[in-house]
Amino acid sequence: MKAPYGGSFEAPDGSEHLLGSMQRIDFPMRRRPVTEEVDYVIVGVGSAGGVLLQRLARAGFRVLGIEAGPFWDTERDWVSDEAGSHQLYWEDLRITGGTDPLALGANNSGKGVGGGSVHWAAFTPRFHPSDFEVYTRDGVGADWPISYSDLKPYYELLEREMPVAGPAYYPWGDPHGYPFGPHPMGGVGNTLIDGCSKLGIRVSAGGPVAILSGSRADRPHCIYRGFCIQGCKVGAKASTLITHVPDAIARGAEIRDRCMVSRIEYDRKTNRVTGVSYIDREGREHFQRAKSVIVSGYAIETPRLLLNSACDGYEQGLANSSGVLGRYLMAQAGSVILGRFENLVRMYKAPPAHALTEEFYETDPRRDFARGFAVQTVATLPIAFGKQMMAARGNWGWGLRRVMMDYNHWSAFGLLGEILPWADNRVTLAKEKDQFGLPVAHVTFSLHDNDRKLMRFGTRKTEEIMRAAGAQEVVHEARYAHLVGGARMGSDPASSVVDAFGRSHDIANLFVCDGSILPTQGSANPGLTIQALAARTGDYLIRQGNRIFTSNDRDSIAPPVRHDLSPPDTFTGGVPHYSGATASR
Numbered sequence: 297m298k299a300p301y302g303g304s305f306e307a308p309d310g311s312e313h314l315l316g317s318m319q320r321i322d323f324p325m326r327r328r329p330v331t332e333e334v335d336y337v338i339v340g341v342g343s344a345g346g347v348l349l350q351r352l353a354r355a356g357f358r359v360l361g362i363e364a365g366p367f368w369d370t371e372r373d374w375v376s377d378e379a380g381s382h383q384l385y386w387e388d389l390r391i392t393g394g395t396d397p398l399a400l401g402a403n404n405s406g407k408g409v410g411g412g413s414v415h416w417a418a419f420t421p422r423f424h425p426s427d428f429e430v431y432t433r434d435g436v437g438a439d440w441p442i443s444y445s446d447l448k449p450y451y452e453l454l455e456r457e458m459p460v461a462g463p464a465y466y467p468w469g470d471p472h473g474y475p476f477g478p479h480p481m482g483g484v485g486n487t488l489i490d491g492c493s494k495l496g497i498r499v500s501a502g503g504p505v506a507i508l509s510g511s512r513a514d515r516p517h518c519i520y521r522g523f524c525i526q527g528c529k530v531g532a533k534a535s536t537l538i539t540h541v542p543d544a545i546a547r548g549a550e551i552r553d554r555c556m557v558s559r560i561e562y563d564r565k566t567n568r569v570t571g572v573s574y575i576d577r578e579g580r581e582h583f584q585r586a587k588s589v590i591v592s593g594y595a596i597e598t599p600r601l602l603l604n605s606a607c608d609g610y611e612q613g614l615a616n617s618s619g620v621l622g623r624y625l626m627a628q629a630g631s632v633i634l635g636r637f638e639n640l641v642r643m644y645k646a647p648p649a650h651a652l653t654e655e656f657y658e659t660d661p662r663r664d665f666a667r668g669f670a671v672q673t674v675a676t677l678p679i680a681f682g683k684q685m686m687a688a689r690g691n692w693g694w695g696l697r698r699v700m701m702d703y704n705h706w707s708a709f710g711l712l713g714e715i716l717p718w719a720d721n722r723v724t725l726a727k728e729k730d731q732f733g734l735p736v737a738h739v740t741f742s743l744h745d746n747d748r749k750l751m752r753f754g755t756r757k758t759e760e761i762m763r764a765a766g767a768q769e770v771v772h773e774a775r776y777a778h779l780v781g782g783a784r785m786g787s788d789p790a791s792s793v794v795d796a797f798g799r800s801h802d803i804a805n806l807f808v809c810d811g812s813i814l815p816t817q818g819s820a821n822p823g824l825t826i827q828a829l830a831a832r833t834g835d836y837l838i839r840q841g842n843r844i845f846t847s848n849d850r851d852s853i854a855p856p857v858r859h860d861l862s863p864p865d866t867f868t869g870g871v872p873h874y875s876g877a878t879a880s881r
């Protein structure tokens with residue numbers, strides 16, 4: 297499918313997309329007339345949208361992805377430079393509020409084909425079985441309408457499709473092993489392992505992370521240059537831009553990039569959506585007809601688009617008869633704990649994501665709060681390090697220069713703590729408008745008692761690990777990570793927006809497929825779960841076939857898992873060492 301690119305670089309013409317320094321799609325993308333109706337239009341080709349686009353294209357549907365950002369040419373557009381990579385992020389206007397306002401911008405969603413999977417660190421732990429029944433077990437948060445066992449086959453599938461490198465035996469949640477061997481340790485990983493080992497805390501070394509530890513097919517292995525969050529120019533880190541989108545395009549999917557969907561159109565007579573309006577890169581407005589619409593725009597932009605699509609029949613937001621749309625938005629506690637070591641650490645010399653512990657993940661009755669947290673490597677680059685030192689120590693001027701010159705002696709861990717879903721943490725529409733004249737998102741976020749207790753305890757524990765590793769000085773910067781929720785799934789239409797397959801309770805041919813459907817967030821990074829859910833929604837849509845397009849009837853029968861829809865090379869190449877059987881305790 298792809299030909300080696302041979303090293304030299306020529307700018308591509310409009311029908312070509314280079315995908316990594318050594319790869320390109322050597323066939324043109326299908327272009328349909330704007331007047332042609334498609335089966336599915338997907339709003340946003342990010343983590344979830346990229347997987348779903350590929351599944352639906354493979355199954356033979358006429359599928360179109362409309363993406364607000366560019367179709368990245370990784371060779372031309374990406375730079376190995378911390379300051380030069382801000383174009384990857386959604387930095388359009390958003391308003392933040394609440395008693396603990398979230399920083400919006402670089403630390404949230406992506407903008408461009410691949411979405412947030414382009415700049416994610418690619419940590420890929422699974423959610424634990426307990427995450428799917430938080431309310432039943434702990435009396436807080438919510439239960440999911442599905443269980444861990446419903447998602448497990450999709451975890452296994454996506455771990456091969458990305459693929460994920462990690463230990464042969466991963467002890468937490470549902471113990472399992474990984475299809476690719478773990479990565480060698482860098483300086484930060486070594487400090488986490490030292491600290492945990494001294495305290496008797498189990499720690500996972502070298503993953504799970506969706507970065508190649510050995511080359512596979514036409515993708516090279518990691519070269520440990522540390523620019524994962526800037527978009528991996530090498531092609532070793534998985535993003536849907538390189539894992540799923542090429543196969544989608546080969547199977548006839550179309551992507552219209554730099555096109556902003558402004559509204560989902562609705563017909564009250566049939567109670568069905570009819571397509572989307574969007575503004576193209578030249579500022580022209582179009583209406584794209586579709587038999588079904590899938591919104592995959594991220595935890596902020598998905599509720600925003602549905603709220604902006606309010607109409608006769610759904611005056612408080614499309615598919616929002618419950619009033620829940622925009623509510624139960626979550627962010628994980630993501631404080632960074634930095635420690636200075638006598639010896640050189642050189643934290644840039646490895647992927648930021650390469651070691652973690654989930655030893656504190658589950659509710660522990662000896663603690664005064666429900667749920668738990670993980671501790672992970674984060675390994676910031678110099679500019680981010682400088683900002684962290686300003687926040688953590690108040691360094692400025694000459695003091696900041698001095699600490700930045702000392703960068704190679706510092707290590708950084710991240711706390712990843714489960715903040716519970718609260719109805720008052722939400723996305724609403726602001727009075728301010730964006731460059732298209734559309735009301736922007738207003739994000740309200742406030743911590744509750746359980747969240748504060750969890751953050752205090754988790755920060756202390758992470759500091760303890762850093763000190764046990766031998767750090768002479770330990771400081772921390774409070775922050776948050778990974779927004780999810782806002783259009784949550786559930787069995788009860790009165791308290792959720794979509795059902796167990798992402799189908800709107802209100803409108804039978806409208807779906808949501810992204811992180812916004814998560815009812816709770818655990819303390820695992822959400823990307824693998826988001827992509828696994830997308831593959832499951834894909835199987836459901838394929839099993840439903842034309843019924844989605846012709847009928848408002850619905851069934852909730854789980855479809856068979858379609859292993860035959862994976863991108864090429866999923867089950868070949870590389871150095872897999874895991875046979876598929878679940879390891880026992």
Ligand SMILES: Cc1cc2nc3c(=O)[nH]c(=O)nc-3n(C[C@H](O)[C@H](O)[C@H](O)COP(=O)(O)OP(=O)(O)OC[C@H]3O[C@@H](n4cnc5c(N)ncnc54)[C@H](O)[C@@H]3O)c2cc1C
Nearest residue numbers: 340342343344364411412417418419557593810811821823
């Ligand atoms: C710095 C950083 C590091 C991270 N590291 C990890 C990690 O290690 N592991 C992990 O699991 N997760 C990580 N994440 C989180 C992860 O990237 C996100 O959870 C995930 O990408 C969200 O997927 P999504 O499909 O919901 O949205 P996205 O992947 O953000 O996709 C949404 C897409 O929709 C497009 N869009 C939105 N609105 C419109 C519109 N109206 N019209 C057209 N297009 C639109 C956007 O441009 C975007 O491309 C990280 C995030 C950040 C910021």
Ligand code: SF4
Nearest residue numbers: 518519522523524528
């Ligand atoms: S460290 Fe590895 S995965 Fe990260 S940017 Fe470098 S080559 Fe890519």
